[in-house]
Amino acid sequence: MSDHERLHSNENQKKLNNLDAKEKQLESFTIDHTGKRMTTNQGLRVSNDDDSLRAGRRGPTIMEDFHFREKMTHFDHERIPERVVHARGSGAHGYFQVYEPMHELTEAGFLQDPSKKTPVFVRFSTVLGSKGSPDTARDVRGFATKFYTEEGIFDLVGNNIPIFFIQDAMKFPDVIHAGKPEPNREIPQAATAHDTFWDFVVNNTETAHMVLWVLSDRGIPRSFRMMEGFGVHTFRFVNKQGKARFVKFHWKPILGVHSLVWEEAQQLAGKDPDYHRRDLWNAIDAEHFPEYELGVQILEEEDEFAFDFDILDPTKFWPEEDIPVRKIGKLTLDRNVDNFFAETEQVAFHVANVVPGIDFTNDPLLQGRLFSYLDTQLIRLGGPNFHEIPINRSVSAVVNNQRDGYHRMTINRGVTSYSVNSLQNNDPKPSSEKEGGYVHYAEKVDGRKIRERSPSFNDHYSQATFFWNSMSEVEKQHIINAFHFEVGNVENKQIRQRVVEVFNNVDSELATLIAAGIGVDPPMAPGGTGVKASSPAVSQMTTKKSPKSRTVAILAENGVKYEEITQVIKNLNIEGVSANIISKTLGFITCENGQEIKVDKTFTTSDSVMYDAVYLPGGTESVTKLSEEAKALQFIKEAYTHAKTIGASNEGVELIADAQIYGIAIASVESSSSPINSLGVITIRNATNMQSFTHAFTQGIAKHRHWSREMNL
Numbered sequence: 001m002s003d004h005e006r007l008h009s010n011e012n013q014k015k016l017n018n019l020d021a022k023e024k025q026l027e028s029f030t031i032d033h034t035g036k037r038m039t040t041n042q043g044l045r046v047s048n049d050d051d052s053l054r055a056g057r058r059g060p061t062i063m064e065d066f067h068f069r070e071k072m073t074h075f076d077h078e079r080i081p082e083r084v085v086h087a088r089g090s091g092a093h094g095y096f097q098v099y100e101p102m103h104e105l106t107e108a109g110f111l112q113d114p115s116k117k118t119p120v121f122v123r124f125s126t127v128l129g130s131k132g133s134p135d136t137a138r139d140v141r142g143f144a145t146k147f148y149t150e151e152g153i154f155d156l157v158g159n160n161i162p163i164f165f166i167q168d169a170m171k172f173p174d175v176i177h178a179g180k181p182e183p184n185r186e187i188p189q190a191a192t193a194h195d196t197f198w199d200f201v202v203n204n205t206e207t208a209h210m211v212l213w214v215l216s217d218r219g220i221p222r223s224f225r226m227m228e229g230f231g232v233h234t235f236r237f238v239n240k241q242g243k244a245r246f247v248k249f250h251w252k253p254i255l256g257v258h259s260l261v262w263e264e265a266q267q268l269a270g271k272d273p274d275y276h277r278r279d280l281w282n283a284i285d286a287e288h289f290p291e292y293e294l295g296v297q298i299l300e301e302e303d304e305f306a307f308d309f310d311i312l313d314p315t316k317f318w319p320e321e322d323i324p325v326r327k328i329g330k331l332t333l334d335r336n337v338d339n340f341f342a343e344t345e346q347v348a349f350h351v352a353n354v355v356p357g358i359d360f361t362n363d364p365l366l367q368g369r370l371f372s373y374l375d376t377q378l379i380r381l382g383g384p385n386f387h388e389i390p391i392n393r394s395v396s397a398v399v400n401n402q403r404d405g406y407h408r409m410t411i412n413r414g415v416t417s418y419s420v421n422s423l424q425n426n427d428p429k430p431s432s433e434k435e436g437g438y439v440h441y442a443e444k445v446d447g448r449k450i451r452e453r454s455p456s457f458n459d460h461y462s463q464a465t466f467f468w469n470s471m472s473e474v475e476k477q478h479i480i481n482a483f484h485f486e487v488g489n490v491e492n493k494q495i496r497q498r499v500v501e502v503f504n505n506v507d508s509e510l511a512t513l514i515a516a517g518i519g520v521d522p523p524m525a526p527g528g529t530g531v532k533a534s535s536p537a538v539s540q541m542t543t544k545k546s547p548k549s550r551t552v553a554i555l556a557e558n559g560v561k562y563e564e565i566t567q568v569i570k571n572l573n574i575e576g577v578s579a580n581i582i583s584k585t586l587g588f589i590t591c592e593n594g595q596e597i598k599v600d601k602t603f604t605t606s607d608s609v610m611y612d613a614v615y616l617p618g619g620t621e622s623v624t625k626l627s628e629e630a631k632a633l634q635f636i637k638e639a640y641t642h643a644k645t646i647g648a649s650n651e652g653v654e655l656i657a658d659a660q661i662y663g664i665a666i667a668s669v670e671s672s673s674s675p676i677n678s679l680g681v682i683t684i685r686n687a688t689n690m691q692s693f694t695h696a697f698t699q700g701i702a703k704h705r706h707w708s709r710e711m712n713l
């Protein structure tokens, strides 16, 4: 071993010692080409990887060229079918830690010891779009978490919305067919703004509640790091004594729940289709690790029928005001994948992957999912051994009599692969419940075989009204705008008219406002459900706010004030905010004092939609140049329109007027009693110390958006 190799292997050893059980397992499959020679798949060293073997310099390629054939064959077979839903996704590794032992509620091992870190892999996704579709499409987001526990794998396969479109898995192929591109012309991609989807909605009114959620801001999250996750179904927690309770699972993001505005989402789809994937990757890379608290709502079995909805109905949520969410632990995503295909693409989630202490209920959507997830992996991953793919391997030993099949990795010794056997002592033996064997909760069931829904599933509208009542004025306006876009794209007028009728069942004002933008009549009769209550917890207005990991665009040209720009960047960084300098060309700009500053992006390679806020530093020459740059003015105007925080110092303030967004009074940190006015424009003149300015600017960024601006535009 050379010194270099020894050093390397010591480093590797050190690294290995710090890895968790799953990372150690993955490491044993991980390959690094650095410093290595190329070989064929048979381990034979390759002498030439550029030219095929041919009969004479200008002659035909000959069959004998095994290297060419192997390389080409492998390439030809590189693709696997994309997921039939949730094809577009992004994954990351991390860990989960419980806050306190949960033995009173569940015997699940990973929920007992606060000092224990359980490795996890999370895949976020959109639902309808193909693998290459834009991240910012209006859609539900998948939030699937694989816990590699010592008792086996637990998958929490959830979404960012607490309910679902349909009540019975029988209808899943239908709702997806209706939402996917229309089958004749494969249009539109990653969108529900078309006839078949809305035809399904008006003919299947159990969808009404979920449609409102998807058309709310939840359908266009700012980041995977800023959305909630929900297990959706009612599950069961069972403790060691066999006592069961109903449970709903929640993920609550530490950064709060924040969304894009629709125009921004649409622009991003073209400017940066990888916006959410990039955001997740960059945040982890910059060690702004995404964090989510695991919350549970617990319901005693005797309260199963205490509500005016059926707790088995997946189109209903449990209001947090009635059943509080108890935060029981935290998920931290701290490592990007090494290889997208091997990990994010090959990861296989399955709702049926549970551990002792977690069990199912008779929710008919959940019951159908218990079949679908295993089934779909068989075609997607090519056979029954996908659990052996490194990302899918359990960290607890896998021991059973299942054998053979495509791409079997293990070499099972011994003569028996059946049970009961006497030749090998009947190994492997099942375990009793005491020994950790999974025993299904012994729920009593009794009934006739019947294809019928319970009447307790019949109310399709009350919770939709409840959700609508819970929205702020701004959120309501966003929902109406979304209806106008979505249903406005429906060509069939009858369907558009029926949308108004269906949503009139939810709320008359909602239906009237929808009708006003889609060229059909307002509702004929008064509607609504009479529900007056609301749930503040489902509005995004009261969510947590933080400037951490937000990004600022600083527009600058030659002649910018060095002190201003450097002080602001320094202070922003202290608050966890990062900044990019944007100018006309790449390279360096020369500041007023002759110092040079590196340009990160240009007006051609960036756009205001890629940032959370804009800062306009002073410097007469810089500001004059920017005021003559149409793209710079457009940048500011758009950020303003999208309700983002805008900061300007000294001469930079003039740019706000130049961008002609400014019929409204300028807020000033010096003159205003509150440092941020409701419009989120923070300006300072004659300033040398930028600290108080940056503080006010950061507070503005933390607010995420200044929605009152939308009302004024």
Ligand code: HDD
Pocket (backbone or CB within 6 Å): 083, 084, 085, 086, 089, 123, 124, 125, 141, 142, 143, 144, 157, 158, 159, 163, 164, 168, 169, 172, 231, 232, 233, 314, 347, 348, 349, 365, 368, 369, 372, 373, 374, 376, 377
């Ligand atoms: Fe599903 C994938 C979430 C209903 C059938 N689903 C999939 C993924 C998520 C969800 C996050 C992507 C997992 C990944 O990243 O690999 N699905 C949900 C939620 C639902 C739901 C929260 C309602 C509560 N799904 C649902 C039903 C069925 C399916 C009713 C069928 C009966 N879902 C699938 C699937 C997928 C899938 C076809 C496609 C790829 C995969 O499973 O692995 O089996």
